[in-house]
């Protein structure tokens with residue numbers, strides 16, 4: 116109502132009923148009515164009497180703010196002594212502090228009051244800033260505790276869920292550009308596996324409520340809708356979701372698919388529970404990006420009893436490769452670079468795992484599974500693990516390489532990202548030994564692999580190999 120009051124005197128009348136202090140009144144006059152009493156006092160060089168007359172003039176006439184502020188210097192409309200008579204009894208604007216009813220506040224007193232008010236506001240603002248800073252420190256501290264907690268003790272608390280928005284910005288920015296989505300969509304092994312699974316299992320999806328964690332362009336949501344889902348909720352934090360909104364509309368699926376922009380950890384779903392969670396969360400070395408954390412978060416919060424997460428089973432496998440040419444290109448290369456010795460670079464090169472396509476014929480052992488992940492059961496702490504492995508070195512003379520994807524005739528659909536089958540955008544992850552190991556056909560190469568999230572960046576991984584008497588840690592970023 117106050118905002119609609121055009122007349123200053125009416126305004127002041129209301130203000131007195133609502134605001135208690137004079138400084139608040141002055142601030143209100145300035146903010147709401149563009150009437151700056153301090154400026155008026157200054158402009159017309161008003162003494163206490165002039166001030167009292169002005170206040171009484173404003174109260175007794177119906178003049179508005181622009182009229183008052185635009186008054187020329189000199190002849191003032193409140194010159195008459197009649198305006199010394201108070202219009203309001205006990206007018207608060209005429210009695211401030213020690214002043215009597217008839218000695219209005221001086222210019223200085225008013226200024227002091229406003230200054231005091233401003234200082235109070237400033238102090239509150241500073242206190243607020245300090246509180247925010249403390250809160251931030253507390254959050255960092257809590258985060259540090261989580262990141263540094265031993266796996267197992269961290270329970271199902273997810274380091275990724277604890278990331279601040281600004282810390283995770285780069286990650287979601289990387290998915291904002293269309294290029295990465297084009298690459299994923301064009302990966303037929305990947306995308307057709309999802310499609311085939313959903314289209315071949317309509318009884319699994321019929322009339323179900325499906326959550327798509329990290330929908331990207333919305334492709335999996337549309338497969339699910341076509342497979343018969345009653346409702347699909349598609350969530351993505353990256354800007355690509357705006358494209359997904361257009362895509363879903365262009366395909367007349369807006370009645371079935373609800374798109375929500377946000378981190379799955381931050382948003383509220385429009386339903387309490389879902390029957391199925393689908394997601395394509397797999398990164399290099401399966402676990403890179405730690406997006407599975409977000410899927411497990413969604414599972415624990417939203418999956419109905421008896422519901423399912425798809426894909427459900429994943430293996431990480433390890434195989435030995437003997438590719439001396441590639442090793443030379445990557446390691447021995449540094450011994451002589453245009454005639455210069457850059458061998459010190461090896462110490463920097465080796466610890467960075469390489470994502471590249473491995474030639475199947477360079478494998479010198481069968482792959483061995485080092486970790487199986489059941490997405491319906493696994494808990495967060497199991498995504499960091501230690502595993503003993505044994506690589507049986509094969510006789511390279513009788514090596515056979517099959518170059519087809521595994522059989523997908525039945526309603527179970529699976530795909531491999533191994534070097535023996537059609538390559539995918541995940542390629543393989545290669546851990547180079549600084550010095551090659553020599554092995555013999557039939558030999559069993561024993562070792563231990565440790566997979567940890569990088570405490571400084573829970574989306575990247577640290578992988579340590581203990582092999583014979585050597586130990587090397589690799590980062591994946």
Ligand SMILES: C[S@@+](CC[C@H](N)C(=O)[O-])C[C@H]1O[C@@H](n2cnc3c(N)ncnc32)[C@H](O)[C@@H]1O
Pocket residue numbers: 287290296299300328329330331332333334335350351352353355377378379380394395396397406409
């Ligand atoms: C590998 S892409 C898959 C995109 C799409 N589902 C597909 O199959 O083409 C993963 C997507 O998940 C999103 N994402 C990752 N973590 C998320 C989270 N916690 N909340 C919301 N979206 C997330 C990313 O922005 C990215 O678009």
Ligand SMILES: *[C@@H]1O[C@H](CO)[C@@H](O)[C@H](O)[C@H]1NC(C)=O
Pocket residue numbers: 269270271272415416
């Ligand atoms: C782990 O998940 C369960 C089930 O969602 C939840 O009740 C519990 O509070 C979570 N614990 C932690 C430490 O986050």
Ligand SMILES: *[C@@H]1O[C@H](CO)[C@@H](O)[C@H](O)[C@H]1NC(C)=O
Pocket residue numbers: 428429430484487529
């Ligand atoms: C995963 O590994 C287990 C052995 O640990 C094996 O029984 C299973 O068939 C493998 N699954 C896939 C999809 O390769």
